[in-house]
Amino acid sequence: MTNVSTNGYKVGSNLERVLTKGYFAVTGELGPPKSHDAEVIRKKAALLKGVVDAVNLTDNQTAIVRMSSIAAGVLVLREGLEPIIQMTCRDRNRLAMQADLLGASALGIKNLLCLTGDHQSFGNHPFAKNVHDVDSIQLIQIVRALRDEGKFQCGEEIKGGGPRFFIGAAANPFGDPFEFRPYRLAKKVAAGADFIQTQLIYDIPRFREFMKRVVDLGLHEKVKILAGVGPLKSSGAARYMRDQVPGMIVADEYVERMEAAVANIPKEDKKARAAAWREAGIKICIEQIQEIREIPGVAGIHIMAIEWEEAVKPIVEGAGLLPRPVVD
Numbered sequence: 001m002t003n004v005s006t007n008g009y010k011v012g013s014n015l016e017r018v019l020t021k022g023y024f025a026v027t028g029e030l031g032p033p034k035s036h037d038a039e040v041i042r043k044k045a046a047l048l049k050g051v052v053d054a055v056n057l058t059d060n061q062t063a064i065v066r067m068s069s070i071a072a073g074v075l076v077l078r079e080g081l082e083p084i085i086q087m088t089c090r091d092r093n094r095l096a097m098q099a100d101l102l103g104a105s106a107l108g109i110k111n112l113l114c115l116t117g118d119h120q121s122f123g124n125h126p127f128a129k130n131v132h133d134v135d136s137i138q139l140i141q142i143v144r145a146l147r148d149e150g151k152f153q154c155g156e157e158i159k160g161g162g163p164r165f166f167i168g169a170a171a172n173p174f175g176d177p178f179e180f181r182p183y184r185l186a187k188k189v190a191a192g193a194d195f196i197q198t199q200l201i202y203d204i205p206r207f208r209e210f211m212k213r214v215v216d217l218g219l220h221e222k223v224k225i226l227a228g229v230g231p232l233k234s235s236g237a238a239r240y241m242r243d244q245v246p247g248m249i250v251a252d253e254y255v256e257r258m259e260a261a262v263a264n265i266p267k268e269d270k271k272a273r274a275a276a277w278r279e280a281g282i283k284i285c286i287e288q289i290q291e292i293r294e295i296p297g298v299a300g301i302h303i304m305a306i307e308w309e310e311a312v313k314p315i316v317e318g319a320g321l322l323p324r325p326v327v328d
Helices: 014-020 038-048 069-078 094-106 136-149 178-191 204-216 235-244 252-260 270-292 309-318
Strands: 025-030 054-057 083-088 111-115 166-171 195-200 224-229 298-303
Touching: 014 025, 014 298, 025 038, 025 224, 025 309, 038 069, 038 309, 054 069, 069 083, 069 094, 083 094, 094 136, 111 136, 136 166, 136 178, 166 178, 178 204, 195 298, 204 224, 204 270, 224 270, 235 252, 252 270, 270 298, 270 309, 298 309
Parallel strands: 025 054, 025 298, 054 083, 083 111, 111 166, 166 195, 195 224, 224 298
Antiparallel strands: none
16 A cells, blocks of 8 residues: 555645745754653743744653653644654664554654664663664654555555654764765665754854755755754853764854853853853854855754754844745
């Protein structure tokens, strides 16, 4: 049995409609709490509603136990915001993955981001056993078969057809070897990815070179690429990402600008320094978006304002991306 869309879309999610119609898409990120408090989700959703086309619900981000991305996604749906649930290969085998996807689809969720997942040693259960029954590319293949062929990974046909998801994947434009990154992306596209969200970009010239190679391969015609951006919170955070985070390239210019933002504010005045950092971080992010919009092959942005959802609206507004389109 093959599932066939009847409305011209694979799934018909808001994110898919926005991208298909050629609008510059905006997605955001919402971190579920380390508790069962649904009010946390509602408050964050209120900050993002009408500002982004869809929002990622992270799946035990940084290998720390948090509210289920699927449960959080349902709460977001109730608030009138479209979720993108994340699913990592770290925590589930293929049985659990497919069971959760059936359930998520039954609850009205239409977007999915397939990820490997941070290693458990980074989180609050460092001795937990990881699963990695399949990798992220295999997960993409599983989801595409569920949707397009109506079959489980074992080949068994799904009675009534399979769950339908707009399938996303992640890409790191800056990993080594750099020359291999577009080919890694090509594998995810071949597996069935419909959209890509990149890791945070703080080196636009290098990202521009990555996108040139992507365009040369024609990948931008097969998948929608959303460039990852995020506001810096402090000069210390900028330095840490530059010096300590593997696979992350942060231009010295951004560190220097964040340092300059508080150069004339006494260290004792923490409130004023925090406000100055926030203002500078948002300004830099807006400038980045305006520059990234001019790069051929980029279909949108993914804003990762981790535990700082309040920053998303001024960023999107400052970049001239409000109001968001309403697409039938």
